[in-house]
Amino acid sequence: MTDHSKKTLKDTPASILDLVPILSGKTASDSFKNSLNLAQNAEKFGFNRYWLAEHHNMPGIASSATAVLISHIAGGTSKIRVGSGGVMLPNHAPLVVAEQFGTLESLYPDRIDLGLGRAPGTDQLTAMALRRDLRAADTDFPENLAELMHYLAPKEPSKVRAVPGEGLDIPVWLLGSSTYSAQLAAILGLPFAFASHFAPQALHFALKLYRENFKPSEHLKEPYAMVGVNVVAADTDEEANRLATTLYTSFLNVIRGTPNQMQPPASDMESLWNASEKYAVQQMLRYAFIGSPETVKKGLGEFIEITQADELMVTSHIYDHEARVHSYELLSHFIKRSN
Structure with missing residues (x-):
């Protein structure tokens, strides 16, 4: 097993998770243009991969047709890996997913990742509309x-084949926000990504279970764990904290069950949330690194030292597109850059 004892931030590749946010007053078409521009910049900045997440019935997220968007991003870039973070497998027939990603891999060889989750990525009513039958969805x-x-x-x-798909080398990742997928990834010898950018509670236990129970496979010889974090970087701590109010309001809406388009920075968060809501948001955002490059570098460095993550998966809820691109540019200066 690899010795993780000397892993530091500069040794750690970073990737981007894009929820394809729909900004207040804008359209999904605007979001797709922004995402492609961000992916092209991410490639230039040296990020390792660019993932898109499946969500449904959410007015502020435009990534419902995940495979279609992966093709859009991969077609507009040339070398960065592009994939799903993730496809929610209970929503789809396995054969359809195999065919979709077989098609993507055939179009963009050696650049496609297939990250899989077991949650619906939506509410129960929408899940029913997607699946028609919710019985035993998780246990299946x-x-x-x-x-x-x-x-x-x-x-x-055989009688049923994925064409294209069969025999293609498409890395399969398991995604999770609990210990379930960590254990399954370990048993199957697959890479694992933990969603600590919104569900930090079980991070350390999940990583421990994954590493201690990992069984080498034809897919992966040693455990490989990617960890999700929120990053809002700007030239100064003050500016980053101002931009981060968009992140806070997004999570506040999640807690309240009032999904909305992404909002511009707020002038005063204290007038928007009460004490219990503030505490709940802060708990969900335990692994949010906000500030100047020096502040973010210090925080992420300590995070890598503690978790020994093999890779960072970064998401940035920033309203202004140029500020969002700039945040990733600042981050790229102190991570391991992709070739």
């Missing part, structure tokens, strides 16, 4: 995962 996940990986494996011709 290992079976559906095995079926999907069967379609992607090289094998003799």
Whole structure:
């Protein structure tokens, strides 16, 4: 097993998770243009991969047709890896996912990642509209995962085949916000990504379980853990804290169950939330690194020292597109850059 004892921030590659936010007063079309521009800049800045997350029935998130957007981003870039962070497998037939990602891999060879989650990525009513049948959706996940990986494996011709998809080398990741996917990824010898950017509570236990129970496989010889964080970087701490109010209001809306388009920075957060809401948002954003480059570098450095994460998956809820791009540019100065 790899010795993680000397891992530092400068040794750690970073990637981007894009929820494709719809800004207040703007459209999904505007969001797609911003995402492509951000991906092109991310490639230039040396980020490792660019992932898009499946969500449904959310007025502020435009990434519902995840595979379509992956193709859009991959087609507008040339070398950065592009993938799903993730596709919510219970919403789809495994064969359809195999065919979609087989098509993507055929279009953009050696650049596609397939990250899988077991949550619906939406509310229960919308989940019913997507799946038609919610019975045993979570408990079916290992079976559906095995079926999907069967379609992607090289094998003799069978009655049901993923064309394209069969025999293609598409990295499969398991995503999670609890210990369930950590244990399953360890058993199957797959890379694992933990969603500590919104669910930090089980991070350290999940990483421990994953590393201690990892079984080498044809897919991966040693455990590889990617960890989600929020980053809002700006030239000064003051400016970063101003920009971060968009992040706070986004999570405040999650807590209240009032989804909305992404809002511009607030002039006074204290007038928007009460004490219990503020505490809840702060708990969800335990791993949010906000400030000047020096402040963010220090915080992320300590985070890597503690978690020994193999890779960072960064998401930035910043309203102004240029400020969002600038935040990633500042971050790129002290991470391990991709070739």
